[in-house]
Amino acid sequence: MEVMRLLEIEDLSVSIGSKQVLKNFNLRINSGETHALFGPNGTGKTTLLNVIAGIPRYTIDKGRIIFKEKDITHMSMDERARLGIGMAFQRPPAIRGLRLKDLITIINPQADTESILKKMDFEAFAERDVNRGFSGGEVKRSEMVQLLAQQPDLVMLDEPDSGVDLENIKLIGDAINQLTQKDQRPSYRTKSGIIITHFGHILDYMKADRAHVMLGGAIVCSGNPGEILEQIKKSGYEGCAGCACQA
């Protein structure tokens, strides 16, 4: 079967202010694959996801982002979302005056709001302003609710497990598996994901096909998620840079 390249990042260098964050960054994600991203604080993981989503505060110094065979490097966030890119942010803002159930309808007028809220055990939040006064774990579920409404082809999650309790992490893991079609046979899957996680807790509840270690704004090691986590625990991120994994 032919493998379809969903996302291809080619030799991407990105700065914010005077700081270069991503350096000659390369990554390819095929349709149906879910990748985990590890790396120390400040190494550029969030920057990578923000740049793929199209947040405009960054300067692209060189390189290209190709999504569904289109060069999206300079496309607006809206256009990227319409093309099928969705993201759950690490610290999304509260939106005063917009109820969560109305945001779901804006995201997708055809969305089955009731069943999405039920799936995330979030019915009680439907009438509340988006993320306003939500606890850290509730914000994560609110982000998942929005992604379930959007059903993106590439779902990007920035630390979906941080601050989430043991029961809700299972709900979030189930939702990620649904979004990335892990209930289907691998050859039938078309949806893909990128998940940033520090400790890998979410990986006990969802399936990732591949993982990468980022260091200094580039990928230094790639391979099986479980094996890479073990390697990081054993020899640290720097140890991964010198390991035998395929970079």
Ligand SMILES: Nc1ncnc2c1ncn2[C@@H]1O[C@H](COP(=O)(O)OP(=O)(O)OP(=O)(O)O)[C@@H](O)[C@H]1O
């Ligand atoms: N507005 C800004 N001005 C200057 N530097 C910035 C700005 N925003 C981000 N940075 C820097 O860019 C670098 C990469 O940040 P980024 O948030 O991508 O890292 P990260 O790998 O996601 O870290 P963490 O694991 O802590 O979330 C950091 O050193 C950060 O301080």
